[in-house]
Amino acid sequence: MTRGTARTVLVTGGGTGIGRAIAQHFATEGHTVVVTGRRAGPLQSLAEETGARALVCDHSDPGAVERLAAQFPGRLDVLVNNAGGNTDFDxxxxxxxxxxxxxxxxxLDANLVSAALTTRALEDRLGEGGSVIHIGSIAAGQGAGSYGAAKAGLTAWNLSLAGDLGPRGITANVVAPGYVGDTGFFRDRLDADRRTSLIAATALGRAGAPEDIAGAVAFLASPSARHITGQVLHVNGGAYTPG
Structure with missing residues (x-):
């Protein structure tokens, strides 16, 4: 997407971290951005900063998602299913x-069911040229218990979604980050040794930044990516290279 072609973008879990960076990217490009999340404070802060519309929503709750759909504009061009995280840290x-x-x-509810419910509730708003982009994880290919299983399930479910939406000219893909700094993912439980090992596993020798993920999402939503669907784009600095 480029300036002059304003579209409507929904970013779930958009108040902090990766979701916030994605919302900021699209807002800076002049698009109409809606951000959701469970906490009103961070959402309102982002809305004031960018002009995005903020709506509180727990995307694992079918009733909450139905209420969100009732408040949403008529057309949706880009759906970014970012809400989630490793609930084991809670x-x-x-x-x-x-x-x-x-x-x-x-x-499973936070990372897989939430994306499925949101997509199901809003997929009839997506028109030709639309994009659905899920935020997956390096954990889908490396383990990490039920969190990794949920992200692997997201990848598998997206294959079916891409097949369903493809005849309408809509793409569906997954962006799978590795270790990304400057987020609340680890709930302040990441010690210095673990952080060092995560960075050492990359080929680039640095942690990812939320803006790295935002750039990948923006590409998959752009006119340049209209023949890319059903795929996983790994953004991890070379820490994981699937065969």
Whole structure:
């Protein structure tokens, strides 16, 4: 997308980190941006900074997503399913089997079900030339428990979505970051040694930045990427190179 071709963009989980950088990128390019998330404060801050419209929404809740759809403009050009994160860092109790099941489902709801619900609720608003872009993770190919499983499921589900939307001229892809600094992903639980090892695993010798992910998302939404669909774009500095 370029200046002069303003489109409507929804970024879920857009109040902080990667989602915030994506929303800022599109707003700077002159597009109409809607950001959602569970916390009103960060959303309102971004809205004041960029002119984006802020709507509170828990994307794992079907009722909340239905209410969001009712408030949304008539046409949607770009849907960025960014809401999610590793819910294991939130301290869920997995001491017994019931706790383990709840913790496992929490990651599936936050990272896979949320994207599916949002896309289903809004896919009829997408027109020809539209794009759906999910934020995946390097964890989908490297493990990381239920979080990695959820992101791997997102990749698999996107293949079906791309097939469903393709006849309408709509693309569907995944951007899979590696370690990205300047976000709240690790909930302040990332120690210096672990951070050093994550950076050392890259070929470029640095952590990713939220703007790196925003640039990849913008490319997949652009006219230059209209024959790219059903794919995973890895943005991790060379830390993971699938065969």
């Amino acid at each position: 301290g869920a109790d997995a001491a017994d089997l019931a706790g383990y099941a709840a913790a496992f489902r929490a990651n």
